[in-house]
Amino acid sequence: MDHEILTTRDLGEAIRRRRRDLAWSQAELAERAGVGRPWISEVEGGKRTAEIGRVIAVMEALGASVWIRDRSHAVDQIDLDELFDHEDSS
Amino acid sequence: MDHEILTTRDLGEAIRRRRRDLAWSQAELAERAGVGRPWISEVEGGKRTAEIGRVIAVMEALGASVWIRDRSHAVDQIDLDELFDHEDSS
DNA sequence: TCCGATCGTCGCCGAACGACGACATCCACA
């Protein structure tokens, strides 16, 4: 399944979900990813200052991966003027 | 387009590619994302200790988003014992 | 050829990271 990450809270939830799917404890994930157990707890809670390298290591340990996707895939194939004309909400 | 991120170097390349597509300087991206300009330079170079919150802010500024995707969807349908028996490296 | 923008990198600094060990709480299960 795919999960979009817009906040670190989303990231934490995705990690926790995946970890629970694998029926791993935080301690088990921490050991496999080479990080501290309390750190896993904080990241699952949405810690914003967690280092990206460790986060990627955790995803690797979980058998998941990170993807970067452009928002607005076909932006150059559609009529931008029309888009902006009809734009009406945040 | 989608880009898989397996290392921080992949992440840096994705950010740089996206930034250049938008024809932005590092300084412009830094200001939009609320981070320091040298920091952008380091992240594009693959800095592993960059804070995840700032990275997400940069993706947001670039109009891209981060996705988490399971690798091996059918992990519970294969023989885990065989997997571990043949485990031998790193 | 020269000037300006861009970029990689440095030193300084206050602030905060993350490992570790520990503690209290919560929950499933005997």
Place this chain on the structure above:
DNA sequence: TGTGGATGTCGTCGTTCGGCGACGATCGGA
């Protein structure tokens, strides 16, 4: 009801982040 695992959180400690200002190298256009 009690016991052990799992989890959230704390304090300490050594390390390092990231902002800021600045410098030199590189590249493109006047």
